[in-house]
Amino acid sequence: MSGTDTGRLNRWRLILGKYAADQLAFSGGASGVEDGDNAMENGISCVDLEELLDFLYSRDQGEDVRREGGTGASRLTAATWITRIRKLFPKETVEILERQALENYGMKELLTDKEVLEKLEPNQELLKTILQLKHLMKGEVLEAARRIVKKVAQEIAEKLNQDIRRSLLGKIDRNASHPVPSIRNLDIKKTIRRNLKHYDQENERLQLEQVYFYGRTRRYSQWRVILAVDESGSMLDSVIHSAVLAGIFAKLPMLDTRLVIFDTQVVDLSAHLDDPVATLMSIQLGGGTFIAGALQYCESLVEYPHRTMVVLISDLCEGASPQGLLQVSGSIIESGAKLICLTALDKDANPAYDRQMAQRLAALGAHVGAMTPEALGDFMGSVMNG
Helix, strand or coil, X not given: CCHHHHHHHHHXXXXXXXXXXXXXXXXXXXXXXXXXXXXXXXXXXXXXXXXXXHHXXXXXXXXXXXXXXXXXXXXXXXXXXHHXXXXXXXXXXXXXXXXXXXXXXXXXXXXXCXXXXXXXXXXXXXXXXXXXXXXXXXXXXHHHHHHXXXXXXXXXXXXXXXXXXXXXXXXXXXXXXXXXXXXXXXXXXXXXXXXXXXXXXXXXXXXXXXXXXXXXXXCCCCEEEEEEEECCHHHHHHHHHHXXXXXXXXXCCCEEEEEEEECCCEEECHHHCCCHHHHHHCCCCCCCCCHHHHHHHHHHCCCCHHHEEEEXXXXXXXXXXXXXXXXXXXXXXXXXXXXXXXXXXXXXXXXXXXXXHHHHHXXXXXXXXXCCHHHHHHHHHHHHHC
């Protein structure tokens, strides 16, 4: 049998699992899965591979896969499993295995063991899981979780910050020069006009002694933006992005930012906007939904309606009377404040919401739609500059 055939058979054997051992044994000495290769990198054989995969996927059979004790050679624990899959598999595969371990098989020990937690790949999926299971953490484990939350929140903020600041820091003012050079603000006509006297006729070349840029009109008369975020479990991506977004808004001079999260109760997190870790770790997921109550609280924060935007981030599935939600929404709109209802606020803006309620709110004059954080920044910028 060729090396290519051996590799293919061994791959199929790994897919089928240990229950196929009697019908399909590993070929090539149980050591190779690569075409024509009888030795895995780092000395890991197909048997080792099967043991690592079996530690996770045997849970489908309801088996007890803990292997700390006994007299056999295997000593797999969650900690050694994490270490070995990271040594063996590429990063993308490791992330899939970790996510399935947490989401599909409830391996909570991954988040209650400091050693294991610190080996997990920091990403938004891990952040979501930490927020869902943080009640199980304490001591050093909780501190390790906080470090992961901080790292992932910073990565999200770095991705959003530039686009958000560009949207909100003002529109281009073509009557003033800008002291900070940027290709986006290059005033090409003025640059050519002012440098025509330096035109080199012999070489037919325009020599630029000074380059001019447009200025930006910055409006420092503050707008108050109130983010009201539904913290039900289905809104977790939106909660994360909203918390990070509120921290970015809080650093902009033209915005006075408030952050409110709610289920059936309302929690004002405005005092923690400079600390995304404190904000995110304050989230309590699940419970009912009382949107009208949250908007009533937001209405109490409106001081100058014509310079206020209330941004409701929710699936609009009201747990109380729909009429109450419509009444308080109408009151906010009639005051002159802008009511913006976002049905999604993750990076992909995948909407899942009560479409009938969305239509009724839009009929009142609310701005309703699914937006990414960048699109929200553009929309807010157009409102402020309009």
